[in-house]
Amino acid sequence: MIPYGKHVIDEQDIDAVVDVLQNHFLTQGAKVPEFEAAICDYTGATFCTAVNSGTSGLHVACLALGIGEGDHVWTVPNSFAASANCALYCNASVDFVDINPITRNLCPTELERKLNIAQQNNTLPKALVVVHFAGQSCDMLAISALCRPLNIAIIEDAAHALGAQYHGHNVGNCEYSDMAVFSFHPVKSITTAEGGAIVTNQQALHDACQLYAKHGITRDADKLLGEVEGPWYYQQLVLGYNYRLSDLQAALGISQLRRVDSFVEKRRALAKRYLDAFSGLAVKLPEPNSISSSAWHLFMIELTEHDRKTVYEQLHKAGVAVNVHYIPIHCHPYYAALGFKPNDFPNALSFYQNALTLPLYVDLSLEQQDAVIAALRDILK
Structure with a gap:
């Protein structure tokens, strides 16, 4: 049986994982930061937070934007449920924008029509999750031109699109968005078995992503409140989640990203x-x-x-x-x-x-x- 999708692993990938098993920390070691830096180098984004799935990345992106009860988030219907569920996790409401039947991506004309109605009804979305369906980038210039004047944040669901280009640049550089989220599921462009990443050019969003993806806990002395009791000291500042990627997975990702x-x-x-x-x-x-x-x-x-x-x-x-x-x-x-x-x-x-x-x-x-x-x-x- 010929499958619709399949991962590809070579000896270099295997050696990279075995090296971590034999010589490095399995979690919270040096490989995750190395993988994050490699993703930044490849996409052109300034910051990266590696997480344990693309779904986690979408959730964290919504949390970083402060999306919560009473907020509206829009996305497209022709996607995996995670593109909408991420807003529901934050107790926001979800609505959809129909697609262009030719591109199969979000239709800017339909977005404009829907934004005009929402503006009149005072129900504008706080964020738009834009899905690059099947690996083809949406018309980000047109989407950004519609959303930016209305202060609508843009999250690129780029789960399908690592390695794609838009206007000559790699998807994920966040020129027209606040954040982009990748997936490293086995059938995607590269794999870490399960895994994902959030990229952004904004320091504040990156700091929030790092916090929410790691239990809401920090050891950063500049962010700790009150007296620091010693070098072991840490604090939970927000209600975060354990969405960390392991160093085993990051090592596989580093090897795969080279190809x-x-x-x-x-x-x-x-x-x-x-x-x-x-x-x-x-x-x-x-x-x-x-x-x-x-x-x-x-x-x-x-x-x-x-x-x-x-x-x-x-x-x-x-x-x-x-x-x-x-x-x-x-x-x-x-x-x-x-x-x-x-x-x-x-x-x-x-x-x-x-x-x-x-x-x-x-x-x-x-x-x-x-x-x-x-x-x-x-x-x-």
Whole structure:
């Protein structure tokens, strides 16, 4: 069975982890700061906080912005639930902005329309979680131009987008956002098994992220209140969480990050083969102009003349483990209970109803990809 996604590990990765097991601290050692510095070097961001998942990173980003009860946070429906749950963790309310059916990313026109209504009703969001779907950056310049004058914070959910570019710069430099959050789940651009990171250019946000991700506890003498009793002394200043990344995971991340550009180039080459192979078929393809800028975390087609369930089942029978990303967040029972209805965001719903995720990962061989192409072409005849 050819999976839709798969991690890639080599001997250098294994050696890096074994070195920590044999010679270093397993947690709270030197590898996490080294990994954070490497992420900053790669993205161009000033500060980084490594955490134990992308979900933790989104939660911490919301906490750092002071999001709480009475605040509104907006995101898109076509994402994993964590993109919205992070606001609910902070007791804020959540709403969604529909996607552009061509880019599959947040639609700036729809955002502008919704912001105008919210401004009239005094219900503007405190933050917007922008999802770079499948690895392609949103139109951050347009989004920033709409949000900045209204003092709306921007969090980039860049879980899919490590290695992607926007206007010639790596996603994560935070030129048009307050923070960006990455995921290092095994099927992402690089992996730390589980893990994530928050990057920002703002010292105050970085300090808050560090605090909330580490129990709310600090040993920093400049931040301690009252008398410092001795060199062992620490204080809990806020209610934080144990979202720390281990040094084992950081060592793997450091090794993987050295190869991220080659990983993304391989994904781009495979994506181009898919685009060429499926041209003229009864499917809607991703934008071809994203070949050189997307990180290509996912390659997704939309069926235009065939039943999705039938095609899905036939591909699995042919040994191709296609997947679907994602059930729109607002369609989950939990969100339905909050009052959302499937047709509230028709573009996201339509995309979901016709979408299939094809296998795409670094170790996908050309022979395997040819088998995927042949199976789909045969089914769609």
